[in-house]
Amino acid sequence: NAGVMQNPRHLVRRRGQEARLRCSPMKGHSHVYWYRQLPEEGLKFMVYLQKENIIDESGMPKERFSAEFPKEGPSILRIQQVVRGDSAAYFCASSPKVPYNEQFFGPGTRLTVL
Amino acid sequence: QKEVEQNSGPLSVPEGAIASLNCTYSDRGSQSFFWYRQYSGKSPELIMFIYSNGDKEDGRFTAQLNKASQYVSLLIRDSQPSDSATYLCAVIHNQAGTALIFGKGTTLSVSS
Numbered sequence: 648n649a650g651v652m653q654n655p656r657h658l659v660r661r662r663g664q665e666a667r668l669r670c671s672p673m674k675g676h677s678h679v680y681w682y683r684q685l686p687e688e689g690l691k692f693m694v695y696l697q698k699e700n701i702i703d704e705s706g707m708p709k710e711r712f713s714a715e716f717p718k719e720g721p722s723i724l725r726i727q728q729v730v731r732g733d734s735a736a737y738f739c740a741s742s743p744k745v746p747y748n749e750q751f752f753g754p755g756t757r758l759t760v761l
Numbered sequence: 762q763k764e765v766e767q768n769s770g771p772l773s774v775p776e777g778a779i780a781s782l783n784c785t786y787s788d789r790g791s792q793s794f795f796w797y798r799q800y801s802g803k804s805p806e807l808i809m810f811i812y813s814n815g816d817k818e819d820g821r822f823t824a825q826l827n828k829a830s831q832y833v834s835l836l837i838r839d840s841q842p843s844d845s846a847t848y849l850c851a852v853i854h855n856q857a858g859t860a861l862i863f864g865k866g867t868t869l870s871v872s873s
Contacts, residue, residue, distance in 0.1 A: 689864060695860065
């Protein structure tokens with residue numbers, strides 16, 4: 648499967664726990680993006696990363712959220728001390744180059760906070 | 762505030778008809794324009810992108826861009842029930858050319 652991979656597909660956490668979402672971009676893609684889709688809302692940009700660098704995190708909440716894309720391994724979106732309002736679908740996308748190029752989305756992680 | 766506006770619908774068309782989906786954007790400096798299809802509970806799937814004024818055709822899909830009017834549309838010819846989904850318009854607007862700004866989507870329903 649040469650597409651964007653995300654895991655887990657579904658994640659349930661209790662309030663106060665940590666959530667770790669993983670994303671492996673398409674083969675040959677070195678640009679990774681994270682988006683969040685809240686219930687009844689549109690997709691919102693969170694962060695853009697290249698290997699070992701956060702390039703644009705203008706859409707990330709200021710607290711509890713962080714992202715990384717290490718030299719080896721998948722990109723990780725980390726949410727500390729989750730709250731019910733974090734329940735959403737989190738999508739990762741990748742592109743082969745920038746700027747202004749098309750982005751391909753993974754299947755998403757559905758996070759439910761109890 | 763950079764915005765992308767779409768009519769939420771639902772847009773209902775009979776099978777075989779042309780479906781016309783519209784989108785306006787607020788940032789005149791926007792460079793790239795995309796249409797994604799999203800089935801309920803699934804991820805967005807890229808179906809068209811357009812960078813220049815005019816029309817771009819791909820199979821049953823035609824994207825139209827008018828930068829002067831800040832307007833982009835998607836036409837689906839010979840609509841099929843399998844086209845029933847939410848169609849998301851997205852624009853890349855930031856100087857870095859990286860962040861997609863999405864509209865809230867138009868729900869299309871194609872009846873057989």
